[in-house]
Amino acid sequence: MKLKSHINHVIKDAFVKAGIEHEPMSVSEATKPEFGDYQFNGAMALSKQLKKNPREIAQSILDALDLTGILAKAEIAGPGFINLWLNPLWIATQCQTAVHDARLGIEVRENPMKVVVDYSGPNMAKQMHVGHLRSTIIGDTLANLLSFLGDEVIRQNHIGDWGTQFGMLIAYLEMKDEDGSVSLKDLEQFYKDAKAEFDANADFADKAREYVVKIQSGDAHCLQLWQKFIDISLGHCEEVYDKLGVNLTREDVRAESFYNDALPKVIEVLDTKGVLTQSDGAQCVFLEGDEIPVIVQKGDGGYLYATTDLAALWYRAEVLGAKRISYVVDARQGGHFKQVFRVAKEAGFVSEDVKLEHIAFGTMMDKGGKPFKTRDGGTVKLIDLLDEAVVKARETINNKEEYSEEEIEVLAKIIGIGAVKYADLAINRESNYIFNWDKMLSFEGNTSLYMQYAYARIQSIFRKHNAPIEGDIIIGDALEHRLATMLLRFEDVLERAAVDASPNQITTYLYEMVTLFMRFYEQNPMLKEGVDEKTKMSRLQLADLTAKTIKQGLDILGIKVVDKL
RNA sequence: GCGCUUGUGGCUCAAUUGGAUAGAGCAUCAGACUUCGGAUCUGAGGGUUAGAGGUUCGAGUCCUCUCAGGCGUACCA
Numbered sequence: 001m002k003l004k005s006h007i008n009h010v011i012k013d014a015f016v017k018a019g020i021e022h023e024p025m026s027v028s029e030a031t032k033p034e035f036g037d038y039q040f041n042g043a044m045a046l047s048k049q050l051k052k053n054p055r056e057i058a059q060s061i062l063d064a065l066d067l068t069g070i071l072a073k074a075e076i077a078g079p080g081f082i083n084l085w086l087n088p089l090w091i092a093t094q095c096q097t098a099v100h101d102a103r104l105g106i107e108v109r110e111n112p113m114k115v116v117v118d119y120s121g122p123n124m125a126k127q128m129h130v131g132h133l134r135s136t137i138i139g140d141t142l143a144n145l146l147s148f149l150g151d152e153v154i155r156q157n158h159i160g161d162w163g164t165q166f167g168m169l170i171a172y173l174e175m176k177d178e179d180g181s182v183s184l185k186d187l188e189q190f191y192k193d194a195k196a197e198f199d200a201n202a203d204f205a206d207k208a209r210e211y212v213v214k215i216q217s218g219d220a221h222c223l224q225l226w227q228k229f230i231d232i233s234l235g236h237c238e239e240v241y242d243k244l245g246v247n248l249t250r251e252d253v254r255a256e257s258f259y260n261d262a263l264p265k266v267i268e269v270l271d272t273k274g275v276l277t278q279s280d281g282a283q284c285v286f287l288e289g290d291e292i293p294v295i296v297q298k299g300d301g302g303y304l305y306a307t308t309d310l311a312a313l314w315y316r317a318e319v320l321g322a323k324r325i326s327y328v329v330d331a332r333q334g335g336h337f338k339q340v341f342r343v344a345k346e347a348g349f350v351s352e353d354v355k356l357e358h359i360a361f362g363t364m365m366d367k368g369g370k371p372f373k374t375r376d377g378g379t380v381k382l383i384d385l386l387d388e389a390v391v392k393a394r395e396t397i398n399n400k401e402e403y404s405e406e407e408i409e410v411l412a413k414i415i416g417i418g419a420v421k422y423a424d425l426a427i428n429r430e431s432n433y434i435f436n437w438d439k440m441l442s443f444e445g446n447t448s449l450y451m452q453y454a455y456a457r458i459q460s461i462f463r464k465h466n467a468p469i470e471g472d473i474i475i476g477d478a479l480e481h482r483l484a485t486m487l488l489r490f491e492d493v494l495e496r497a498a499v500d501a502s503p504n505q506i507t508t509y510l511y512e513m514v515t516l517f518m519r520f521y522e523q524n525p526m527l528k529e530g531v532d533e534k535t536k537m538s539r540l541q542l543a544d545l546t547a548k549t550i551k552q553g554l555d556i557l558g559i560k561v562v563d564k565l
Numbered sequence: 566g567c568g569c570u571u572g573u574g575g576c577u578c579a580a581u582u583g584g585a586u587a588g589a590g591c592a593u594c595a596g597a598c599u600u601c602g603g604a605u606c607u608g609a610g611g612g613u614u615a616g617a618g619g620u621u622c623g624a625g626u627c628c629u630c631u632c633a634g635g636c637g638u639a640c641c642a
Contacts, residue, residue: 004581028581031588041584044622054622078585079622123642160642256642282640291567291638298640305642334569335637362571363635398604427578430570432635434577438591443604445590446578453604461601496581508579511589518605527601565604 001094001105001488002495007038007084010066017064020057022046027084029489033478036073036083037485043080054080088475091484096473098487099545104552106491109150116154116316117143119328120241120248123160124233124255125169127187128240129379130372130435131330134361137421137558138429139328140246141503142359144556149498154320155252158312159237161230162256167212168194170225171204184232188381216260230255236383243386244417245558259311263303266310266349267296273347285343294339309340313356314349324355326501331360331430359501362432364424372435389416389437396441396449397565411562415449416441418559422448425557426507446511451550452565454514457521458547459563461540464527469544471537479520480542486513487545494556503557510553517546 004027011024025042043058050057058080065074073085098105119139122128139155147153172194176183184190198205214222234253241248267283270276275285281299296307316322327337337358344350364372374380393416400408423440426447427433443449475481489509497505525531526539551561 026581028584031581031585035585039584044584047622081585121642163642280639284639293639295640300640302640304640308642331570332636333642336642338569360570396604431578432571436577439577442591447590449604450590453602457602457605464601492581500582504579505581508589511579515589519607521601522606525601531601565602 001098001491003488004492006070010070011040013066014061014064018060022049030083033482035077036085038084040082040084043082047080058082086485088481091481091488092473092475094488095484095542095545099541099548104490104548112150112152113324114152114154114322115146115324115326116156116320116322117326117328118156118158121158121160122237124230125165125191128237128382130364130382130385133382134364134424135328136244136246137424138359138361138503141425141557142326142328142501143247144558145494145498148556149494154322155248156254157248157252159234159253159255162260164212166215166226168198168208170222170229171208171211172197173229174225175204180228180232187233187236240382240386245560256308259308259315262311263307266307270296270347275347287339287342290339294343306340310344310349313344317350317354322354326357326359328359331362334358334360361429365432365434367434367436369434386417386420389420392416392437392441393419414560414562415452418448418452421557421559422507425503428504429502446507448559451510451514451554452561454517455547455550455561456563456565458543461526461543465540469537469540471534473541474534474538476535476538479523483516483520483542486516487549490549506553506557510550514550
């Protein structure tokens with residue numbers, strides 16, 4: 001239900017009827033229940049242009065307003081606000097439709113867009129660490145969201161599988177002379193060992209350097225070793241994706257190496273366009289207003305990540321045909337993307353109508369506000385963090401005796417992983433994020449468990465009711481009115497979150513909606529004695545729509561729900 | 566130095582993109598239980614939105630300056 005847009009239409013009609021030729025601004029949700037459900041603030045903005053008192057303008061809009069359909073009441077307040085009340089009958093009908101619809105009344109986009117979402121992007125030489133968490137889950141949420149709304153989403157995992165370090169790594173893998181399944185269990189250790197060998201053994205170091213060249217020139221033996229290494233390393237990532245419940249597969253991988261052959265072509269195109277400048281031996285693109293150039297080829301002929309990114313942009317725009325390309329990458333790379341995007345457009349790798357965006361996010365911090373590290377100062381492996389989350393989640397489960405060991409295992413996974421994801425997605429992605437176990441595993445406040453609890457409670461009511469639910473939704477009191485309106489806002493919230501690529505708009509909405517439900521639930525009994533059948537059925541359906549909205553919302557965030565906690 | 570970015574109750578975060586009296590949770594204090602699962606709900610106190618100017622009907626939000634933090638800053642990604 002595009003609620004806002006429906007109300008905007010009513011306003012627009014009033015504008016036409018009142019003879020106001022300006023395009024009305026959009027209505028917004030009322031800031032307080034006393035001010036109705038929605039408010040229109042456009043009268044003040046128009047007052048200068050029309051050279052009229054804002055209250056007079058508001059009055060003329062009000063006089064022309066159709067109060068027979070969506071809207072039931074409208075009032076002028078303050079300097080010229082128009083407060084709008086929705087028609088309870090209309091709300092009820094819409095909720096009724098939504099609760100019986102698999103998509104909860106949310107339309108599939110009429111004009112789907114082809115969108116590339118670039119996220120996760122682990123380095124194959126290392127194990128995934130906490131720094132990859134945010135990119136992976138924010139990107140996955142964005143992809144889920146756009147795809148739910150009807151866009152054609154192409155997930156891209158731009159893994160780092162190319163570069164000088166791989167010469168050393170495969171030379172070491174060869175030296176170990178085994179299939180890698182043992183030695184590559186811990187990539188961190190493997191890297192350290194290889195480096196130690198590199199520093200201590202001159203022959204090995206020579207071989208490592210030789211292997212770098214050999215991989216790049218397509219030597220079969222070295223490529224085979226390299227492939228084996230990448231397969232095992234990627235397998236580690238997939239284990240993490242699996243635990244996280246992230247929708248990334250091998251088909252989504254377009255590694256750095258994938259663009260290798262296109263790199264000379266990138267330079268050639270830049271040269272043809274005449275934007276290439278040689279500076280200190282390197283091939284550079286100088287952008288107007290920027291002091292630092294984009295270096296696309298090193299003095300020794302090697303290519304850089306800007307070159308690969310340009311090739312990737314070309315591939316995504318021209319081959320894949322994307323009209324929106326979203327990079328979910330750490331905010332610290334803002335400068336890099338700003339430059340690369342400019343070069344891509346100026347050199348024509350990407351046409352003007354393609355939207356390029358850097359979905360930046362802040363760094364993960366510990367409780368003290370410092371970068372998140374292990375006790376001895378090392379990076380925290382993502383897999384360890386997730387395993388710890390499951391262990392901690394298990395501790396929060398009450399009444400363990402009611403469940404089998406297997407059930408507890410499943411529950412702990414859903415709760416633990418869900419908590420980690422929700423806590424991250426619930427804050428504005430651009431600010432730094434303070435990681436706090438106690439907070440994320442709490443049942444209070446804007447946490448995944450509060451949502452889970454509400455969901456489970458509703459399911460519990462249905463188990464108890466255990467009979468068909470029929471009849472109409474009837475908006476009985478102010479609280480039901482607010483809850484129903486809130487439920488109908490879901491699509492507007494999703495649309496907005498999609499435009500801004502900000503998952504926290506979804507979590508904020510879910511939290512407010514669930515809070516409203518909890519209040520409704522305290523005040524409006526369903527199965528208790530003395531509730532007449534019609535009211536009971538109506539309330540059960542509101543509860544049902546609430547549960548379905550929670551489930552759908554969490555599903556977009558990549559979080560599962562459970563019927564029993 | 567230059568550039569980007571952030572600054573909101575003790576703490577962690579919101580604020581519908583310029584709208585009404587800046588909202589939540591935690592913590593503190595006070596209430597509601599023979600519970601449709603109290604892992605809940607109700608209420609109270611706590612704010613000059615870092616500071617100073619400006620723009621306008623209206624500013625946490627936009628502009629300028631100051632202060633404080635974070636990040637980036639030529640051949641790593």
